[in-house]
Amino acid sequence: MNFDLTPQHEAFRASVRELAQGVAEPLAAEVDRDHRFPEEAVAAASSAGLMGVLIPQQYGGAGLDALAFTLCIEELAQACASTSVIIDVHTSVGSEPILLFGSEEQRRRWLPPLASGELLGAFALTEPAAGSDAASLKTSARRLGGDYVLNGTKVFITNIGRAGVYIVFARTGPDERAAGISAFIVPSDSPGLRVGQVFKKMGLNGSPTGELVLENVRVPADNRLGAEGQGFTVAMRALDSGRIGISGQALGIAQAAVDQARALLAGRPRAQGDDFTLADLATRVESARLLAYQAAWLCSRGRPFTREASMAKLHCTDTAMAVALDALQLAGEEGVLSGSPFERHVRDAKALQIYEGSNQIQRHVIARDLLR
């Protein structure tokens, strides 16, 4: 047993930390206030090779493992939660499906520009009437000669309007549930593809979220990812590792809240109640971190990790929410002022309990596994 990171992972974390604290952190308050895309941070991440962490070197990526990916997202989120979710979605659900399910030709074509950051990735599964019940999605993909024609509306799409390519899930077969779903690589400049409403949110304001509208979008059959009917499997596998990334994001937000609360307490007279709150916060974050790394470690070793990824996502995001709220309470009035990191962490953390499978869905996944 050994719970320490290898020197390689430590060094990688330190390098991401330097970039995150140097570029992303100073922008975090402004990005949140102005609801603007953190161009500088994403550009810096691209130059540093962080857009292709999981992509093998032969396709232009860094070829690192799921644990490195978790560390990367954790460090970015500690600096700026918006930046971290942009890069998380790009890296995991936006790119990894092509690596895992793509043909050699698809990998050669799409992975290098995703790895370099030239293209930003996105994942379009959710629909207005198909959230937790993703298998009920309605978007259609009709075969027409050598093409598919896609019609439908996707919602809550992270990186909307910024992505160069969307992984879109649509119905190809007569089966009305999971077995009728296929996955497609859809370039953002495809005629008929447009951005619908871009939502105004509680938090993660630097990360655009909105509707993707598909009206008679023609996609060559070569852009189908995996076999017809394999789409739901693609989505579920993508979400398994996506959940590890979100766990990392939750850790980063929670650690930032703890560190800021600690700095605040260290500089003022304090009562034992405050000390105890801080001790509880730090303990919970440690427990969450180990669960996230465990899931990532299992994934890195090619072992089953679905249950652990759900446990990590559930525990890390519930912890981030609780920690952000308690840290805000410790900060008091100063913490609720706009521009304070404490109130921002609370708004940012809330999304994490909902997306990438709500925490109710995580409990469902875990319970199903326990009761199998």
Added chain:
Amino acid sequence: MDFEFSEEQLAIRDTIRELVQDKVAPRAAEIDERAQYPKDIESLFAANGILSIPFPEEYGGISGSSVTICMGIEEIAKACTTSSLILAVQALGSYPILVAGTEEQKRRLCPPLASGEKVAAYALSETGSGSDAAAMKTRAKRYGDEYVLNGTKQFITHGSIAGTLVVFAQTDPEADHRGISAFVLEREKSPWQASKLEHKLGIRGSPTAQILFEDVRVPVANRLGEEGAGFKIALAVLDRSRPGIGAQALGIAEGAFEYALNYAKERNQFGQAIASFQGIQFMLADIATQIEAARNLVFRAATKVDAKAPDLTKVAAMAKLFASDMAMKVTTDCVQILGGYGYISDYPVERMMRDAKITQIYEGTNQIQRVVIARSLLR
């Protein structure tokens, strides 16, 4: 990183698991009901080398690794908390010798503990000094080659049955905690009396004694470390033993969860297993997640003990705090899943819930753990 046990540890775990299933689990309810120390289980553990786990090979043991000790405590606690204390307190009572003893002391005092010929105990608390251990009143006065001990120790697990007792006493009362020294009492040479046995909420088979020292003589050769080093030794020992209490809490929670999970699958209400209701499923998912989170904290702390890591104090306190709070919550929820059956002693979960409570209190209350953690964060 490696989240798994070594082959050697897995082999030890399988041995313990089998013994626990065959011999310990069937006795657990009776041990609790009669509130009798399970001498038979102690002998079983001694005969099978379980009591030698806390000791390195050169002192007659088989391991000395905190990870292995925690793994053993966890396995036993899944079935019977009282029995898990036989290993946990053997480790607790031996750590002072292993941490602060001279080579001569280790070679002389450890082998009878490793063989299981004797069990160990650890006497720090007094009626007037619990969390505030430095306020202790027990005196040790030196006369030539001996010290003479007078005083009373409170809540001493296995104090009445131990053959070896580590006692902390003031050698210089003016010097406050810097006047505390540590001594190893061997029962045959320095007999002590148990003046009272407590009736308790849980861990009922484990004797918790008040110990009276009336002119008990201890050779100077049995003092651990220098005069005045006792308080430091006590804290160093607690850093090492806390992961073990975390492991005990973990085992209790796992035992209760395994029972509740199976019960939920088999118990039918409204024409279906209660496990098919989402309200129960979500409880099960939360319990499993909390257990998993606690397990990693506990075993990380154990690896820190083995590595003598500089942040051990904080990490050990976090493991103990999180795992014991988790065990209390989880066992309470498991009673809830069993409903009325959970509340009666025909089913094991009510005992497990009673047993869980002490893990939040002993080896430093969870309030003390928070003080320790906050101090290290705000240093």
